[in-house]
Amino acid sequence: MPLPARLVRVGVPVAAAAVLGTSAAAVAWPETKAQSTSAISMPAPEVRVKPEAVPVRVAPISRSADRVELKEKPPKVEDQEYASTLLNVWSEPTEKSKLVDVLDEREKIAVSEDVQGAWAEVVVDKKSLWVHRAYLVENKPEPPEPEPVPEPAPAEESAPAAAPEEEEVASSGGLSTAECASGSDVESGLVPNAVAVHRAVCAAFPEVTTYGGVRPGDDDEHGTGQALDIMISDSGTGDAIADFARDNADALGVSEVIWAQQIWTVERSSEGWRYMEDRGSDTANHYDHVHVTVY
Numbered sequence: 001m002p003l004p005a006r007l008v009r010v011g012v013p014v015a016a017a018a019v020l021g022t023s024a025a026a027v028a029w030p031e032t033k034a035q036s037t038s039a040i041s042m043p044a045p046e047v048r049v050k051p052e053a054v055p056v057r058v059a060p061i062s063r064s065a066d067r068v069e070l071k072e073k074p075p076k077v078e079d080q081e082y083a084s085t086l087l088n089v090w091s092e093p094t095e096k097s098k099l100v101d102v103l104d105e106r107e108k109i110a111v112s113e114d115v116q117g118a119w120a121e122v123v124v125d126k127k128s129l130w131v132h133r134a135y136l137v138e139n140k141p142e143p144p145e146p147e148p149v150p151e152p153a154p155a156e157e158s159a160p161a162a163a164p165e166e167e168e169v170a171s172s173g174g175l176s177t178a179e180c181a182s183g184s185d186v187e188s189g190l191v192p193n194a195v196a197v198h199r200a201v202c203a204a205f206p207e208v209t210t211y212g213g214v215r216p217g218d219d220d221e222h223g224t225g226q227a228l229d230i231m232i233s234d235s236g237t238g239d240a241i242a243d244f245a246r247d248n249a250d251a252l253g254v255s256e257v258i259w260a261q262q263i264w265t266v267e268r269s270s271e272g273w274r275y276m277e278d279r280g281s282d283t284a285n286h287y288d289h290v291h292v293t294v295y
Contacts, residue, residue, distance in 0.1 A: 176203030193253030193294035
């Protein structure tokens, strides 16, 4: 016959029941002879405890305490060389750095072994600085020899000025140096540049036949042979001659042009023509001739 069922109460710890989310319960099953009727115990769950951090005491830092200053160790000197010329000294091996000093020619310089391209490291006042190594030499340069003072040349007697030859007259820019077809009497007493103006104008403006040159006794450039008057009453031709003299001022040695109560000078050429005061007549106001002064 079947064995009678017996109730066996199993004890479950309260903590385990809480963990499992269940309460203690009675379980019924058939009891056999081989089975023990004693209570079955469940193991207690492991409980872990988080350790608390141990406080560490940190000593306060004093802001007023003396601090150790770290000093850069100067570079090691490997050699002594000399500046072959005035030598710029830079804070870094580049001319974009700060210019620190300028060493004199033939000055002795302490040099380290560090070289970067065209630059050599030098030691000045225990500091690392840089120079162009092309201007460093092993041996001290010799001092330059003083330049000899030239002896004055003996005075020579001046020879009388000869009439200018054609090859001595300015001829640049295609200007003619040939004698004027209408005669060259006006050239007597003129300086070479004035002769050059006469011949160039005569060739360029053959319609002009009358010129004025040296006027003995005058205190101005006509008395020294440095002026030429080109007699012309036609305003159009006069304008052309005045412009011709200005345009060829360098080649002909022109310093001043006066025409139609206006003056132009090399010194103030950027101002162009400048107005002159009224001198009372067409001749005095240069309406009937172009006046050219030369150096």
